[in-house]
Amino acid sequence: MNERTVAKRPAGTGTTGARGGVPAARPDSEAPIPPTAEADNRSHVRPGDRIFKGLATGSGIFIVVLIAAIGIFLLLQAIPSLGLNHVNFLTSREWSTGDVGDMRFGILDLFLVTVVSSAFALVIAMPIALGIALFLTQYAPRRLARPFAYVIDLLAAVPSIIFGLWGLLVLGPVLTPIGEWLTSTLGWFFLFDEGNVSIELGGTIFTAGIVLAVMILPIITAVSREVFDRTPVTHVEGAIALGATKWEVVRTTVLPFGKAGYVSASMLGLGRALGETIALMIILSGTGAAFAWSLFDGGATFASKIALAAPEFNDPRTAGAYIAAGLVLFVLTFGVNAVARSIVAGHKEYE
């Protein structure tokens, strides 16, 4: 409605007098345009507007339909297998789908490993990304900031299989002594308890989380940088005028302004971490033991578990069990995003 009003107003004002034929009937030229002029021109929407509106609406509908279709597909494929499940799908730690007559699969361990490894990655990546973004926008000289930002964006372009191999062959051995030290000195704390896979091989959530952190770093950094860069100059200058130091400027203007953007950037990163497949498939060691809340446990995430089994799917009922796991990941990601949205919505101090 609004844009139409704006678009038609000149035409409306131009014709009112001529068409009405009674200029005297309008003593005050300040009077608002009569609504009839609007109604007359209702059909005169410009084609550009119509096309653009159509495209935008179409895109919106498309993505909603697509997501709904994915959800429905997952659900339809999963239901028959869930019916054949002999253990509780949500609370069991077993995963044995080979024998269709006796399928026992539960997602508890997959869920915990997925969440813990992603959360660990986020704990590492969030402060570092914040530091990088602040450095690039506030501290780095302009000439340096640009190329530096490109280099970080480049990290996002590294294929995840490279990260996986790097994690397994390069980072894993480097982390071994650190892991051994952590388990021996901080072993009383459940996160650093000795895990169910060998630290020597590096196939732990600890290694995986660090690799994930590197992978999500560029996403969080890039978005936060853009947001921090848009801190109104007047705010910054105001703070400086009040005698604030650089740190105080960051604390009182940049951070409050960018908080919402930073949080949603982190959630974007978390989404990637939850769904990361190939790197984790290569790094994480499988284990027959249950997940015991240690960072030095092995296991599999939803995505890596599915990827490990996918080449040998030859029965829809077996595949259905994995699809059911995929459905949980779908819901989990959805939940994470919803939480992120609500956090962001609650912090819109500057909008």
Next chain:
Amino acid sequence: MKTKRHGAVIGLIAAGALLLTACGSDNNAGNTGAAQTTGESSSPVECGGKSKLSAEGSSAQKNAIDTFVQAYQQRCSGSDLAYNASGSGAGVKQFIAGQVDFGGSDSPLSESKGEVASAAERCEGNPAWNLPMVFGPVALGYKLEGVADLTLNGEVAAKIFNGTVKKWNDPAISALNSGASLPDKNITVIYRSDESGTTDNFQQYLEAASGGAWTQGAGKQFKGGVGEGKEKSAGVAQAAGAVDGAITYVELSFAQDNKLSIAKIDNGSGAVELNEQSVGKAIDGATIKGTGNDLVLDLGSIYGASTEGAYPLLLATYEIVCSKGYDADTAKAVKAFLTVAATDGQAGLADAGYAPLPKAFQEKLLTAIEAIA
């Protein structure tokens, strides 16, 4: 790692070169009519038909198929085959759907899953045959400082892989290795975390040969409940090579590449080393479960055999073909390819980590291939 990679590449090139020379000499022998010792080249191959065959399936036989394809191109110029190693499940599925000319699978078509019936439908009402073309010995590869020579048997292997035996100096192991000084070290079991035919065959072996020590059953997922899973053959071999005290089951070529020691297997009549002869002996001893030319193997006859000098731990992979029902062009090319694979193609197999077919078994396969129409 880099040098290792280079090593692998050079090895591959060397293997390829060997293969080419092998084929070359075969052809010469054919021309002159001289009796070649193996007699492989004497088998006539009718080239022709469809110039580009397609096949899909088991990744365990990928390297073998590659050597077959090289031999096929040598023998029948202008012919080619594309093999997509997407896994046994996918191979069977694509074969049944008629997307590929034949499928590769680690296990024969399953009656209970309805694969036999739907494959017959794909072959226009004719039965599909399972031809065990590729045998890959599976090594019990281990890394244990100071122990270069180790003998295990089915029962002890089962106990190691289900966690009953946890230390290298366990009496069960020392009983088989009198004189060896076994360290007091934990055994780190490494298994395949992905679903694989190798795991399935290994567990079937344990089931058949352990005398009841393996109660976990078979299947493509490892069920031992101990140890640490790594992805694919390359992953398990790499991991086993990285930890002192590790043991794993992996295809021979991967064990060799990662410098793992390979355990001998005592099948009841003495320790048997893994080599071409011992594997050939085991294949020769296999009984066929299928009827006529459907050469489904009774794996129990390999795994449970106590033939002297036979290495029992093998992975048998099948080519799944239509007995009839191909169009003339395709039938001709499929026959040509399989014939070359069973004859000329055998020369390069040992270098690729597989076991060449023993003579008697080769005859059986050739009879079946000949009968495809």
